[in-house]
Amino acid sequence: MNPTTIGLFFNKLNYFSNKFRIIFFKIKGLQVKKGTRIGKISCEWPNNLFVGSDCDIQNNIDFRIGSPFNKECNITIGDRVFIGRCCEFVCSTKIKIGNDCFIASNITIIDTGHEYAKHIKIKNQPITTAKITIEDDVWIGTSSVILQGITIGKGSIIGAGSVINKSIPEYEIWAGVPARFIKKEYKT
Template sequence: MWHPFNNESYIKLGNKVFVGHACEFVCNEKILIGNNCLIASKTTFNNTGHEYKINANINQQPITSQAIILEDDVWIGTSCVILQGVTIGTGSIVAAGSVVNKSIPANEVWAGVPARFIKKRI
């Protein structure tokens, strides 16, 4: 956390959440994890990035941050990366090794780099 003692930077875990070994939370904005979620090992949540406009060097670009939200009953496979501004809907599954750079609706299975829709959960 960049600023651990303010009202904008925090991680909130719901009830009965499993977080596997070697997960990483890069948090400059809130990260909200709902109830009954499974987060497999080596998953990274990163809600911080940089702008990349041509008018300045990369290391001088402003930082960007947007919340990450996992709704209830979400399963994240091992070694996934969840990026800023993403909401993963209730009951959705993200396959191992996926990079999630956009929000996922409820009850869907997504996989890949970048993650894409695979099928509805039935």
């Protein structure tokens, strides 16, 4: 066999394994639209995961839903979204990703945190939660962390390795730990 034939064989194998994966998760309740490719993901409660059309979800993505019997607790992904390898989504309230977003590899998006009081042990601190919204046409650079209660405005860019602990307006570039404003990006 020549290398082209072997490559075509593995391409077909990947195509059918993707179709099988989507059918498997749909049986468990996943709602996914046409044209979406789903790699090897982890999701214990796919009935609270909604994926739009023509998305590309790479391998080793972990979708964790904290309140699986609460339909309001869900992860919603818009149309034409790319999610790179090894991302982690931790949802206790709601995570919403708009259309045409590019989420690079090793991103953590977590809508959960802890309070901190002086006379209470760390493990006994109350849990806090707040919705995360990533609007349309957002690019999040690799190894970034998006914390609870954040809204990232339409057309914004997050630099690689950033920690987002406050909301970002539309069409701005932010980067750093914690992230800070870099410049306004004007779209024409």
